[in-house]
Amino acid sequence: xxxxxxxxxxxxxxxxxxxxxxxxxxxxxxxxxxxxxxxxxxxxxxxxxxxxxxxxxxxxxxxxxxxxxxxxxxxxxxxxxxxxxxxxxxxxxxxxxxxxxxxxxxxxxxxxxxxxxxxxxxxxxxxxxxxxxxxxxxxxxxxxxxxxxxxxxxxxxxxxxxxxxxxxxxxxxxxxxxxxxxxxxxxxxxxxxxxxxxxxxxxxxxxxxxxxxxxxxxxxxxxxxxxxxxxxxxxxxxxxxxxxxxxxxxxxxxxxxxxxxxxxxxxxxxxxxxxxxxxxxxxxxxxxxxxxxxxxxxxxxxxxxxxxxxxxxxxxxxxxx
Amino acid sequence: xxxxxxxxxxxxxxxxxxxxxxxxxxxxxxxxxxxxxxxxxxxxxxxxxxxxxxxxxxxxxxxxxxxxxxxxxxxxxxxxxxxxxxxxxxxxxxxxxxxxxxxxxxxxxxxxxxxxxxxxxxxxxxxxxxxxxxxxxxxxxxxxxxxxxxxxxxxxxxxxxxxxxxxxxxxxxxxxxxxxxxxxxxxxxxxxxxxxxxxxxxxxxxxxxxxxxxxxxxxxxxxxxxxxxxxxxxxxxxxxxxxxxxxxxxxxxxxxxxxxxxxxxxxxxxxxxxxxxxxxxxxxxxxxxxxxxxxxxxxxxxxxxxxxxxxxxxxxxxxxx
Numbered sequence: 001x002x003x004x005x006x007x008x009x010x011x012x013x014x015x016x017x018x019x020x021x022x023x024x025x026x027x028x029x030x031x032x033x034x035x036x037x038x039x040x041x042x043x044x045x046x047x048x049x050x051x052x053x054x055x056x057x058x059x060x061x062x063x064x065x066x067x068x069x070x071x072x073x074x075x076x077x078x079x080x081x082x083x084x085x086x087x088x089x090x091x092x093x094x095x096x097x098x099x100x101x102x103x104x105x106x107x108x109x110x111x112x113x114x115x116x117x118x119x120x121x122x123x124x125x126x127x128x129x130x131x132x133x134x135x136x137x138x139x140x141x142x143x144x145x146x147x148x149x150x151x152x153x154x155x156x157x158x159x160x161x162x163x164x165x166x167x168x169x170x171x172x173x174x175x176x177x178x179x180x181x182x183x184x185x186x187x188x189x190x191x192x193x194x195x196x197x198x199x200x201x202x203x204x205x206x207x208x209x210x211x212x213x214x215x216x217x218x219x220x221x222x223x224x225x226x227x228x229x230x231x232x233x234x235x236x237x238x239x240x241x242x243x244x245x246x247x248x249x250x251x252x253x254x255x256x257x258x259x260x261x262x263x264x265x266x267x268x269x270x271x272x273x274x275x276x277x278x279x280x281x282x283x284x285x286x287x288x289x290x291x292x293x294x295x296x297x298x299x300x301x302x303x304x305x306x307x308x309x310x311x312x313x314x315x316x317x318x319x320x321x
Numbered sequence: 322x323x324x325x326x327x328x329x330x331x332x333x334x335x336x337x338x339x340x341x342x343x344x345x346x347x348x349x350x351x352x353x354x355x356x357x358x359x360x361x362x363x364x365x366x367x368x369x370x371x372x373x374x375x376x377x378x379x380x381x382x383x384x385x386x387x388x389x390x391x392x393x394x395x396x397x398x399x400x401x402x403x404x405x406x407x408x409x410x411x412x413x414x415x416x417x418x419x420x421x422x423x424x425x426x427x428x429x430x431x432x433x434x435x436x437x438x439x440x441x442x443x444x445x446x447x448x449x450x451x452x453x454x455x456x457x458x459x460x461x462x463x464x465x466x467x468x469x470x471x472x473x474x475x476x477x478x479x480x481x482x483x484x485x486x487x488x489x490x491x492x493x494x495x496x497x498x499x500x501x502x503x504x505x506x507x508x509x510x511x512x513x514x515x516x517x518x519x520x521x522x523x524x525x526x527x528x529x530x531x532x533x534x535x536x537x538x539x540x541x542x543x544x545x546x547x548x549x550x551x552x553x554x555x556x557x558x559x560x561x562x563x564x565x566x567x568x569x570x571x572x573x574x575x576x577x578x579x580x581x582x583x584x585x586x587x588x589x590x591x592x593x594x595x596x597x598x599x600x601x602x603x604x605x606x607x608x609x610x611x612x613x614x615x616x617x618x619x620x621x622x623x624x625x626x627x628x629x630x631x632x633x634x635x636x637x638x639x640x641x642x
Binding site: 109 | 341342345346347348349350351352353364366368369370371373430433434487588589592593594625626627629633637
């Protein structure tokens with residue numbers, strides 16, 4: 001795959017720097033979902049690890065290069081947990097900047113893992129701004145999700161596992177936020193399995209990267225409005241968009257009620273608790289069953305860090321059916 | 322480990338007959354659980370596969386020996402699903418006999434996987450009786466969970482993965498029903514990692530095998546009373562008890578409220594939906610924190626097949642806290 005910032009040799013090397021607890025995650029058919037969705041569905045499960053999201057793949061790579069140093073990142077909650085985990089094991093001094101509106105479960109875990117947590121009175125992109133100042137003032141490494149190539153390469157190792165799948169598949173559905181997951185996995189698939197369709201999924205309430213992909217230029221928004229906190233960015237990064245334009249076959253937007261319905265289906269028919277961002281793929285199928293009918297679709301279940309009370313509100317008996 | 326019916330060479334060979342979708346399951350620390358439980362806790366997650374329990378390991382072995390034939394098994398729900406799955410892939414004609422009181426979710430999946438399902442108006446042990454008649458009348462293979470060595474050898478492959486764990490651990494907590502999981506995993510640990518304590522956990526409401534282990538002879542009960550349907554047997558098997566006496570360091574009984582509390586903790590702090598039997602290990606820690614304090618405990622999360630309505634009743638907001 002010429003043209004993107006990623007390189008398959010570096011991605012293969014990345015696997016060797018990543019703690020095996022994050023690698024070779026389950027990939028399996030969920031047939032109980034299939035009568036509801038009208039297509040064959042497999043799940044790539046990235047939640048059964050110490051930080052309950054795929055972000056450890058990238059932070060392991062970052063931390064392996066920084067042993068004993070210091071780093072700061074902005075985080076919607078999952079990157080911060082993962083960097084704290086990876087940094088703790090390597091004597092790295094980690095600072096995480098997050099929105100004070102991020103899920104308490106995510107913020108609590110960042111603190112519990114020993115990172116310094118600074119909260120901003122704004123959203124993820126305000127946290128990003130703040131990290132730039134911290135990195136400059138303290139002279140420490142700024143880890144920028146999706147811009148830093150290690151975050152993309154880490155995510156791309158999921159792609160290596162997908163192309164080794166025993167059962168062939170037609171489409172992969174990838175949650176789209178900053179773009180590390182989509183460009184990483186997309187690069188590997190377009191290199192090793194170019195027949196697989198790469199479809200990115202973003203909430204209608206946080207559509208900046210999807211609009212940018214469609215218009216082939218960075219389009220920003222003033223605000224976001226979605227429960228999918230993990231992908232709620234307003235300010236796409238040019239370099240990531242450039243890569244995404246080379247590897248994504250499509251980018252779609254889904255409604256909040258479809259995300260909730262997706263979370264509920266994953267609970268009821270697959271026994272999986274997922275955070276809203278991890279239900280985007282199922283939401284995309286629900287909104288366009290005809291498109292996926294008869295195909296074999298892989299959806300990456302990218303995280304399960306939810307506030308339990310919010311989760312119960314979304315999927316609980318009170319609102320069910 | 323001399324004396325049991327199991328053999329480590331056969332268990333290693335079993336791995337090669339089992340579809341990889343059931344092997345090399347996640348094993349990881351759940352630190353968020355640890356402040357509540359007072360010990361280090363790792364989860365061996367056996368739910369992220371097409372049948373949502375560990376039973377596929379054993380049925381793959383059975384089915385690989387029976388391609389094109391016919392088999393019947395009694396099941397609390399998980400073995401039947403697994404045998405149906407393994408049989409379907411190998412042209413095996415599968416009949417499952419289950420209690421009509423088994424969770425609907427389990428019965429529905431057995432049917433959906435193409436097995437013939439026969440319901441008895443009684444419990445699991447009545448279903449076992451019925452399979453003996455079916456096997457005799459039709460001249461087909463009777464698969465008896467825990468008695469058939471393949472069901473123990475399949476479960477024992479979990480033990481091989483545990484002894485390869487990157488982090489050493491002190492104790493493994495194993496749900497005890499018929500005994501295949503406990504004798505299989507126990508045999509491998511006592512052979513390869515004899516310093517690890519093997520603790521079996523059963524509900525107070527279904528204590529037959531635990532009482533048998535304590536009295537060193539088969540003790541039966543007239544009935545069972547537990548939500549942990551997967552381990553609710555009344556009639557322990559002599560050969561399995563003989564093995565269990567050689568590999569188990571302890572067998573403990575836990576209360577129903579501890580099982581529910583365990584399910585709730587796994588949901589709230591690990592994001593895992595589990596069936597009651599899979600929460601027995603956490604329940605055992607809750608009932609005896611002092612015993613496990615400061616140790617590193619592995620609990621095998623053996624299944625996640627629950628009726629969603631029942632699950633919501635057990636762990637939902639209405640009853641929470």
